[in-house]
Amino acid sequence: MDLRQYIDATYLKTTEQSGLSEQENTAVVKTLVNEAIAESFKAVMIRPDMISLAKNMMSASGALVKVGTVIDFPEGTSTLEDKLKEAQQAINDGADELDFVINYTAFKQGDTAKVKAEVLACTELCLQNNKVVKWIIEVAALTEQEVVRITTLIKNVVLSNFDEKNYSDVFVKSSTGFYKTDDGRPNGATVYAIKLMLENSFPLPVKAAGGIRSYEDALQMIALGVKRLGTSSAKKIIDGEVNGDDY
Numbered sequence: 001m002d003l004r005q006y007i008d009a010t011y012l013k014t015t016e017q018s019g020l021s022e023q024e025n026t027a028v029v030k031t032l033v034n035e036a037i038a039e040s041f042k043a044v045m046i047r048p049d050m051i052s053l054a055k056n057m058m059s060a061s062g063a064l065v066k067v068g069t070v071i072d073f074p075e076g077t078s079t080l081e082d083k084l085k086e087a088q089q090a091i092n093d094g095a096d097e098l099d100f101v102i103n104y105t106a107f108k109q110g111d112t113a114k115v116k117a118e119v120l121a122c123t124e125l126c127l128q129n130n131k132v133v134k135w136i137i138e139v140a141a142l143t144e145q146e147v148v149r150i151t152t153l154i155k156n157v158v159l160s161n162f163d164e165k166n167y168s169d170v171f172v173k174s175s176t177g178f179y180k181t182d183d184g185r186p187n188g189a190t191v192y193a194i195k196l197m198l199e200n201s202f203p204l205p206v207k208a209a210g211g212i213r214s215y216e217d218a219l220q221m222i223a224l225g226v227k228r229l230g231t232s233s234a235k236k237i238i239d240g241e242v243n244g245d246d247y
Contacts (some may be wrong), residue, residue, distance in 0.1 A: 076101030
């Protein structure tokens with residue numbers, strides 16, 4: 001098994017969140033991209049304003065690493081119009097994969113119609129442009145029953161509206177890694193949450209993200225059945241080190 005082909009090497013901090021200057025933050029992204037190229041990771045996952053930089057670096061190197069970005073991140077509460085606008089811009093800039101934060105707040109409030117509409121429209125946009133789409137459900141914000149229900153909602157929208165050949169390009173993803181929990185509870189991919197997602201997403205694949213910090217963590221998630229791993233610790237994981245970051 002080639003662990004590298006499961007990994008989306010990730011850096012999603014803004015300059016404000018990182019405490020770095022714009023130049024320093026860009027340097028972190030360049031380091032991430034160069035590591036992904038050297039290690040042949042599946043993808044890099046970066047903020048939308050870094051797409052062009054990452055794509056140019058990939059093209060110059062001849063690497064096959066995909067460039068992914070996040071949409072409506074990290075809250076997921078933008079209007080459908082704004083989600084689609086941001087996604088279209090990312091596609092125009094060359095993104096290969098788009099990870100949307102689903103409107104889990106609307107879902108928790110019972111507005112499933114709004115959530116179904118955005119899953120349908122945004123998934124359609126991505127598939128029409130031959131892009132991979134991943135739906136971040138933010139498991140730490142949900143009850144166990146809500147994890148089951150929102151995963152099932154995504155699956156049902158996809159199975160009802162798209163061809164079977166597209167199923168492998170629509171993921172259900174656990175977490176942003178940025179959600180603030182109470183009392184130090186995990187804000188990312190717990191084993192139990194991932195099991196619930198896997199049980200209710202099939203035949204759609206699952207991406208585990210948030211809190212994957214070691215080689216052992218990565219192997220455990222793959223053994224459960226996930227097809228992608230989102231982590232800011234990609235290089236350290238491959239090198240057998242443990243990282244303390246949340247994502």
